[in-house]
Amino acid sequence: MAGQDIRKTGFVLTCLVPGLTLYLWLVVVPFIKTLELSGYRFSGVSTKRTWVGFENFAELGNREEFWWAVRNSFTILLVVAPILLLMAMGLAHLAQGDSKGAKLMRTIYLFPNLISLVAAALIWRAAYNPSVGLLRGIGLTGPENGWLGDVGTAFGAFAVAFVWVSLGFYTMLYCAGLAGIPGEVHEACELEGAKGWRKYWLVTRPLMWPVRRVASVHVTIASLGVFALVNVMTEGAPSNRTETMLHSLYRMMTMGVNLARQRRWGL
Amino acid sequence: MVVIGDPRIDQQVIPRMQKGSPPDLTYPGWRFDSWKAVQDGAVEELSAALKEPAYGSKTPWGETFNPSLLKLGQSEGKQYLMPYFFSLFGWYYDPDLFEEKGWKVPKTYAELLVLCQQIKASGMAPITYQGQYPDYMIAGMLQPWILSSGGMEALAACQNLEPGAWQSEPVIRAAKMVRELRDMGYFQSGATAMSHTEAQAEFINRRAAMIPCGTWLYSEMESSMPEGRRMKFMLPPVLPDGKGDPTALMVKVEPWFVPSAAKNKKTAIDYFKFLTSQEKATQFVKEKGTFMAVKGSTPTDLPEHLASAGELYDASSQLWAAQWREWYPDFYKIVGDIVTELLNGELTPEEFGAKVEAEAEKLRANKNVAKYEYSAD
Numbered sequence: 249m250a251g252q253d254i255r256k257t258g259f260v261l262t263c264l265v266p267g268l269t270l271y272l273w274l275v276v277v278p279f280i281k282t283l284e285l286s287g288y289r290f291s292g293v294s295t296k297r298t299w300v301g302f303e304n305f306a307e308l309g310n311r312e313e314f315w316w317a318v319r320n321s322f323t324i325l326l327v328v329a330p331i332l333l334l335m336a337m338g339l340a341h342l343a344q345g346d347s348k349g350a351k352l353m354r355t356i357y358l359f360p361n362l363i364s365l366v367a368a369a370l371i372w373r374a375a376y377n378p379s380v381g382l383l384r385g386i387g388l389t390g391p392e393n394g395w396l397g398d399v400g401t402a403f404g405a406f407a408v409a410f411v412w413v414s415l416g417f418y419t420m421l422y423c424a425g426l427a428g429i430p431g432e433v434h435e436a437c438e439l440e441g442a443k444g445w446r447k448y449w450l451v452t453r454p455l456m457w458p459v460r461r462v463a464s465v466h467v468t469i470a471s472l473g474v475f476a477l478v479n480v481m482t483e484g485a486p487s488n489r490t491e492t493m494l495h496s497l498y499r500m501m502t503m504g505v506n507l508a509r510q511r512r513w514g515l
Numbered sequence: 516m517v518v519i520g521d522p523r524i525d526q527q528v529i530p531r532m533q534k535g536s537p538p539d540l541t542y543p544g545w546r547f548d549s550w551k552a553v554q555d556g557a558v559e560e561l562s563a564a565l566k567e568p569a570y571g572s573k574t575p576w577g578e579t580f581n582p583s584l585l586k587l588g589q590s591e592g593k594q595y596l597m598p599y600f601f602s603l604f605g606w607y608y609d610p611d612l613f614e615e616k617g618w619k620v621p622k623t624y625a626e627l628l629v630l631c632q633q634i635k636a637s638g639m640a641p642i643t644y645q646g647q648y649p650d651y652m653i654a655g656m657l658q659p660w661i662l663s664s665g666g667m668e669a670l671a672a673c674q675n676l677e678p679g680a681w682q683s684e685p686v687i688r689a690a691k692m693v694r695e696l697r698d699m700g701y702f703q704s705g706a707t708a709m710s711h712t713e714a715q716a717e718f719i720n721r722r723a724a725m726i727p728c729g730t731w732l733y734s735e736m737e738s739s740m741p742e743g744r745r746m747k748f749m750l751p752p753v754l755p756d757g758k759g760d761p762t763a764l765m766v767k768v769e770p771w772f773v774p775s776a777a778k779n780k781k782t783a784i785d786y787f788k789f790l791t792s793q794e795k796a797t798q799f800v801k802e803k804g805t806f807m808a809v810k811g812s813t814p815t816d817l818p819e820h821l822a823s824a825g826e827l828y829d830a831s832s833q834l835w836a837a838q839w840r841e842w843y844p845d846f847y848k849i850v851g852d853i854v855t856e857l858l859n860g861e862l863t864p865e866e867f868g869a870k871v872e873a874e875a876e877k878l879r880a881n882k883n884v885a886k887y888e889y890s891a892d
Contacts, residue, residue: 289883293548294557295535295776303883310877312849378705379717393859394708397646402708485647486707486859487852 316488317496320403324492325471328407332414333463339415340422354423357416365413369480372409396482402489410477414470418463425459426452516786532557537774539783542599549596549770550841554885558595559773564784565594570792579791583834584808587768590887596770597787598808600799602729603748603824604654604765610747612721620749622761624660624692627752631701634724640703642696643723645711646858649851650840652693654765655727657854658837659751660689666758667833667891674839674889681875682868688754690864693857707859712736719744727751729767733820734804748824760833767836768808835891842887846878 286304288297308314343353360368375382378394391398395405429452437447453460475494478484484491484499491499519538521527528543532552543549552558565577565585577585580598588596608620616637621627631641645651662670665685672680680686696702703723706714715736718726726732733746753761773783789795796812799805804821806813806828813825828834840847850871857867878884 291548291551291555293529293532293552294555295533296555296557300883307881307883311845312852373710376708377713378708379703379713379722390705392704394646394705397705397708397859399856399859399861483647486855 313484313488313491313496317484317491317493320489320491321472321474321493323403324407324410324474325468328410329467329471332411333418333460333467335411336415336418336463337422339419340426343419343423344426354420357419359416360413361416361420365476366480368413369409369477372412373481376405393486396490397486399486399489402482402486406478406481406490409481410474413477414467418467421459421463421466422456425456428459429455516782532774535776537776539777539779540771540773540787542769542771545769548841548844549772550590550885550887552772552774553590553595557775559775559777559780561594561597561773561784562592567788570785570788572793576788576791579793579810580808581810581834584766584768586890587766587836587838588770588772596772597791598768599771599791600769600803600805600807602731602767602805603828604727604729604767605824605827606655606725606727606749606751607718607732607746607820608725608749609718609721610745612724618724621752622750623755624663624752625755628695628699628701631696631699635701639721640706640717640723641701642706642725642727643703643709643714643717644706644727644858645709645714646707646855647710649854649858650847651711651727652854652858653840653847653851654729654767654837655751656693657689659763659765660692660754661685662763662835663751663753663759663761664688664757667760667763667835669758670835671889671891674837674842676839676843676875676879676886678876678879679872681871685757686871687864687868690857690867693854694860694864697858697860702858707855719746725749730805730821730824733818746820748820748827750827762827762831763833763835764827764831765836766834838887838889843878843884845884846874849874 287299287301289300289303290297339353339357343350343357363371373396376390376395378384378390378397381395383390383395391401393399396402433451433455434447437443437451442450473494474492475498478490478492478495479498482490484495519527523544523546524541525543525547528538528541528547531537537557549558566575568574569576569579572579577594584598584601585594587598588594612618613620616633618630618633619626621630634641644655658670661673662685665683665688669680669683669685672683673686703714703717706717706723709717712735714723714726715728715732716739717723719736719740730748733740750762750764753759755761771787773780773787777783791807791809793809793812796807796809797814800807800812800817801814804818806821806825817825837847853862853867853870853874856862856870857864862870879886
């Protein structure tokens with residue numbers, strides 16, 4: 249028995265070696281190096297580095313841009329994402345069944361997922377254009393400074409585009425989840441007399457837990473990782489009101505700002 | 516010799532600079548922070564080379580450049596960065612449109628206000644701007660008007676972060692002018708939300724009569740230009756009662772340099788001498804449609820959109836540059852954000868001055884950022 253166990257453990261370890269090596273080499277080592285680099289003042293355009301300890305942290309905290317980026321990213325996560333998931337759940341319920349209308353809806357909601365994120369961002373930029381935009385065309389002239397130019401509306405306008413591009417995916421996810429609930433459960437519910445909200449709260453919602461969990465994890469990653477949409481739509485303008493964490497990191501990197509400070513950001 | 520060209524050459528130059536195996540000569544583009552490289556001692560000093568004869572001539576190499584442009588690469592009297600081609604920054608208008616409507620190109624701010632009123636009455640937006648990138652409004656309005664109001668000293672003081680400079684009377688006056696144009700409704704509605712190409716499209720499609728921009732405007736918009744559309748360069752209108760030189764003109768240079776760790780510095784310098792020779796420079800202007808920092812390299816048969824700028828360049832007795840943009844990119848970005856707030860009507864001119872001055876104070880106190888000095892001609 250003991251011999252077999254050892255052999256088994258040995259086999260498992262052998263199998264783990266390639267994966268662990270890759271993980272150490274590609275994830276752990278770069279992370280430690282990044283941590284180390286974040287303690288340097290490093291312009292990124294020469295070999296010169298000066299050890300400054302935690303100074304880069306402090307400097308980052310002094311920048312308004314940083315706080316806007318944090319604030320916006322977390323607003324997306326804590327406010328926009330829950331609204332997005334609620335809408336997706338609602339739409340998924342509406343798009344249940346085999347009727348032609350339901351099928352059409354499922355197709356329409358998936359459409360934004362079929363086009364590239366950059367194209368979607370350009371579509372929204374064009375729609376918000378204060379001179380020739382679609383929204384202006386339908387009477388939604390917006391504020392004097394333009395939807396994406398006014399500090400009061402820019403984030404909201406951006407959030408609408410974010411919901412638009414993301415909604416289809418979560419709707420599809422919930423549709424699949426709903427379709428996965430066995431018919432017998434619904435029948436049993438009806439026999440017991442549970443209908444409408446009551447049925448949703450007591451039966452559908454708990455049974456949807458695995459799908460909702462996946463959606464929550466995914467939306468968290470997506471919310472904190474908003475980049476392409478900002479980069480194409482606004483680049484953080486006006487006055488950082490649409491800045492997000494990942495985009496701010498990228499901007500600092502490409503605009504010739506202290507490279508080590510970005511490492512701080514990255515961490 | 517190997518020559519590598521790429522629109523994002525900075526992505527190749529940066530890792531090589533970091534490794535200490537840079538190219539012998541580089542033009543890394545505007546994304547590269549050349550002054551940080553100078554500060555790190557990674558850029559070769561070329562003062563001695565400038566005294567050597569130029570390629571194919573007996574004139575010292577340094578004397579073949581426009582001195583105002585050459586100066587932009589100096590720090591404490593030493594030459595590190597070299598100019599090559601350069602752009603001029605001002606405003607553009609459509610001469611056919613102006614003629615058709617009987618509008619006159621405004622030379623003074625008072626004339627501008629009158630003209631804007633006429634243009635607005637005709638149903639067109641008088642001025643549009645590239646709101647997403649406040650750089651254009653700093654270059655096309657704020658700075659020229661600081662200069663016009665307080666003279667080169669006032670603008671130099673701002674660039675040198677002198678205490679109180681950003682809150683001085685000339686800055687407040689310039690901010691007041693921007694705010695006035697906005698409050699009168701002379702800026703195109705929604706311009707703050709526009710990218711550079713969107714705003715420029717408004718201009719070439721005659722939905723706005725004037726736009727601040729650099730001499731690259733024509734080539735940038737050429738592919739979407741309506742048939743037969745013309746454009747001409749003009750100076751931002753000035754204050755006749757101000758201290759500034761009314762012919763002052765803004766130049767923009769993207770520098771070349773020889774890295775100190777280069778292996779073949781002598782060859783690199785010789786090659787750059789060849790590139791900036793009279794013959795090569797003239798050829799470059801003809802082929803690329805842009806100006807060269809080499810004296811006498813501008814041909815007489817330039818297209819109108821460039822010639823109109825070239826005339827003002829020849830007539831200008833004061834060329835200036837926004838060097839603080841390259842020296843302090845972080846600060847410049849923050850000032851841009853504050854300019855956006857001014858343009859959106861959220862700040863009064865006085866609040867604008869106070870907010871920028873507070874940021875300038877933070878920068879002054881930051882010992883980690885090397886400080887430079889702008890010298891007026």
